[in-house]
Amino acid sequence: MASTLSDIRTQVRDxxxxxxxxxxxxxxxxxxxxxxxxxxxxxxxxxxxxYLHKSSTVSTTASTPYTDVPSDCVIINxxxxxxxxxxxxxxxxxxxxxxxxxxxxxxxxxxxxxFWWPTPDAVYVHTIYYHHIPADMSADSDVPTLPYNCHxxxxxxxxxxxxxxxxxxxxxxxxxxxxxxxxxxxxIAVGQTxxxxxxxxxxxxxxxxx
Numbered sequence: 062m063a064s065t066l067s068d069i070r071t072q073v074r075d076x077x078x079x080x081x082x083x084x085x086x087x088x089x090x091x092x093x094x095x096x097x098x099x100x101x102x103x104x105x106x107x108x109x110x111x112y113l114h115k116s117s118t119v120s121t122t123a124s125t126p127y128t129d130v131p132s133d134c135v136i137i138n139x140x141x142x143x144x145x146x147x148x149x150x151x152x153x154x155x156x157x158x159x160x161x162x163x164x165x166x167x168x169x170x171x172x173x174x175x176f177w178w179p180t181p182d183a184v185y186v187h188t189i190y191y192h193h194i195p196a197d198m199s200a201d202s203d204v205p206t207l208p209y210n211c212h213x214x215x216x217x218x219x220x221x222x223x224x225x226x227x228x229x230x231x232x233x234x235x236x237x238x239x240x241x242x243x244x245x246x247x248x249i250a251v252g253q254t255x256x257x258x259x260x261x262x263x264x265x266x267x268x269x270x271x
Contacts, residue, residue, distance in 0.1 A: 064212035067201035069094055072213065076220035076234065085223070095197040097218030098205055102194050104242065106135060109249045113206070114138070116190045121181035124162060127174040133193040137170055141188045148187070151178050208248050214241035 064072070070090050074080050085093075105112050113135075119128050130137070140148045142165070151167035153176055162182035169176045175189075195206040205212050217238040221231065 063204045063209045064216075065201060066091065066094065066198040066203045069205075069212065069216050069219070072216040073219045073223070076216060076230075077223050077225040079225060084225070090219070090223075091198070093222050094215060094219045097222055098198065098215045099194060100218060101205075101207070101214055101242065101245070105246070105249065106192055106194075108246050110192050112249045113192050113194070114190065115193055116188055118186055118188050119175065121165065121177060121183075121185045121187070123181055123183050126158075126180045127176045130170065130173055130175055131189070131191070131193070133196060134189075135192045135194055137175075138190040138192070140168055140175070141190075143186055207245065211241065211245040211248060214238060214245055217241060 070087065073090060073094065074085075079085055102113060117131050119131070121128055142148060148165060149167040151169055153169040153171055156167075156169070156176070156178040158180075160179045162180045164183075164185060165177040165179065165181055165187070167178045169178075198205065205215055207214070217234050220234050221238060
């Protein structure tokens with residue numbers, strides 16, 4: 062059964078023995094929970110990045126050399142045009158800025174922008190495939206982007222982050238967190254069959270999807 066933000070908050074309060082909001086108001090506890098969730102997602106990206114992979118569309122603007130990347134994007138795997146052709150990755154320093162505008166044939170990601178080559182001469186819609194960090198939970202009914210049996214890893218991570226646990230409990234929670242994180246990564250790995258080809262990265266592997 063899925064654990065909602067409200068469920069996770071209740072479990073964290075039980076773990077740190079703070080059943081009411083005398084010390085932690087709900088908004089403050091929500092921030093701690095989301096911080097713990099982001100750390101879990103980052104570990105997944107490091108170990109099992111295929112799990113946090115998605116696609117989205119971006120549109121160019123005529124005579125504008127760049128488009129903003131999606132706000133949840135960590136790294137782009139590939140960009141495909143409306144003809145299902147994969148655009149080439151081109152180093153920004155190698156782009157010929159004197160060439161005529163036209164349909165993009167290549168791109169480079171710099172900061173929060175996708176730079177196109179050549180500069181688009183019209184609106185073109187592209188599909189991008191990328192690894193992402195899920196949005197923070199805000200509504201009490203929101204649930205983590207994790208297998209249902211692993212939601213409590215966030216509760217233990219938040220309990221540790223709260224710095225409210227007694228030392229004997231803290232050691233217990235650290236052990237529980239590591240165990241639950243290991244279970245999470247194993248659950249994700251087992252569920253990923255027929256995995257896509259991988260490119261070895263400096264920090265983790267990146268998957269290329271057709």
